[in-house]
Amino acid sequence: MRHRLGDENSAAEDKLPPQADDGSGVGVNYADAYFGAMKTILDDGRKVLCKRRGLKVTFHVGDKRGEALMRRLEHGPDEKTIVQTALHSAVANAGAQLIVEDGVLYLEVDD
Numbered sequence: 001m002r003h004r005l006g007d008e009n010s011a012a013e014d015k016l017p018p019q020a021d022d023g024s025g026v027g028v029n030y031a032d033a034y035f036g037a038m039k040t041i042l043d044d045g046r047k048v049l050c051k052r053r054g055l056k057v058t059f060h061v062g063d064k065r066g067e068a069l070m071r072r073l074e075h076g077p078d079e080k081t082i083v084q085t086a087l088h089s090a091v092a093n094a095g096a097q098l099i100v101e102d103g104v105l106y107l108e109v110d111d
Contacts, residue, residue, distance in 0.1 A: 005048060005105040009037040016079055026055060026070040027079025034083060038105065048107065050087065057083075059090040061109060066093030 012033035014020060022029050035050040035057075042048060046062035055070045068089035075085045091098040097108040 001109060002099070003042045003107045003109065005040055005107050006037050008100060008103045008105055009034050010103065012037075013080075022079065026072050026076070027083045028052065028070075030079055031057070031070070031083045031086075035087075042107075050090070057086045057090045059087070059094050059096075061094050061096050061107065064094045064096075066090040066095070068093060 012030050015022070015029040015033050016027060020029060031052050035052060038048060038050040040048050042061075047060065049060045051058055052070075057068050057070060059066045066089075068086040070082050070086040072082055075082045088098055091107070095110065099106040099108060
């Protein structure tokens, strides 16, 4: 079933170099701003949360959890690609699929 999480945080792109100095090389400031838009509760009562601790991205949907690492050497040097790849991996590890269409985030989960 497909659930609408909300709009993409377009202001998160202001956290990417060269607009803002990151220093991490993997876009942690962009990741924190982007993941904030995903905190919600689905219609069926399951909570959705995405957070970052260090280089690890953790995605929760209900009682399922998926993790992934932001890897600069494999997916870099573009910070946006690093974050998006880790996010999609974490969502897949939680048994779901993240779909971005026209600036809107959708979560496809098996009920």
